[in-house]
Amino acid sequence: MKDDAPDLATLQTSFAQALQYRPSDVAGLITDNLFSAEQRLQIYRNNFVISLSEVLEATYPAVKAVVGDECFSALARQHILTTPLEQGDVSHYGGGFDQTICAQATLTDAVPYLADLAALEWLVDRASMCNAALAAFPLEKLQGLTEQRLADARLIPQPACWLLNSDYAVASLWLAIRDEQLDGLTIRTSESAIVLPGPAVIATTQAGTALVQLARQHQPLGQASQDMLAVLGELIAAQVFSDILYADEM
Known part of the structure; x- marks a missing residue:
């Protein structure tokens, strides 16, 4: 490194910019030896791309399974070079991969559900890092209900619950890839997903995610549509809800 090197913070910023092929003065601070400054930087760039590509592979295995190794490697490289790593902890890297996919018109024309699958896998990754325990729903509180009491x-x-609505059956696809049971899957049908810590992916309908949103808005079940009420039982069984409060408990 040359004698007139800048302070550490400036040097780190310049080096990070150089790794992502962005304008940087860092090459001028490297002394040529067996390898030129640019050759040395290229070694670091290659290692940088490889390391973050491995992070993306771990985060988006279903996307990789759909498009194959070569296409995924190109997507990963594109994402890495256009989406800066903003902190040292790479476990938080990978958000926005669905947007990188959306920017590839040829790919989205061929695989129109891929961006939604990536969006779902990002939620799954977030859920896998959440250590919140699922509270058991008190089923005994459903006994002896009147219609009016339920409506109120x-x-x-x-507390930890992520939602996704899609024009494609990406939740069923994710589950099928995980279980290696792709036979009979119909991808071109609207589907929603609820993701819980674990992680757990629940394939549902827009009525299912709407019911969760209704609950988040502290609205009574009397405001729910018939479609929402139709999926209530299965969502309770799937532990999407932790409790039910009646008017005399609020």
Whole structure:
């Protein structure tokens, strides 16, 4: 390194910019030896791209399974070079991969559900890092209900819960890839997903995610549509809700 090197913070910023092929003065601070300054930087760039590509592979295995190794490597490289790593902890890297996919018109024309699958996998990754325990729903509180008491009741969703609506059956696709059971899957059908810590992916309808949103807005079940009420039982069974409060408990 040359004698007139800048302060550490400036040097780190310049080096990070150089790794992502962005304008940087860092090459001028490197003394040529066996390798030129640019050759040395290229070694670091290659290692940088490889390391973050491995992070993306771990985060988006279903996307990789759909498009294959070569296409995924190109997507990963594009994402890495256009989406800066903003902190040292790479476990938080990978957000916005669905937007990188959306920017590839040829790919989205061929695989129109891929961006939604990536968006779902990002939620799954977030859920995998959440150590919140799922509260068991008190089923005994459903006994002896009257229609009016239920209409006035308010559901309490699990504190950690992520939602996704899609024009494609990406939740079923994710589950099928995980279980290696792709036979009979119909991808071109609207589907929603609820993701819980674990992680757990629940394939549902827009009525299911709407019911969770209704609960988040502290609205009573009397405001729910018939479609929402139709999926209530299965969402309770899937532990999407942690409790139900009646008017005399609020």
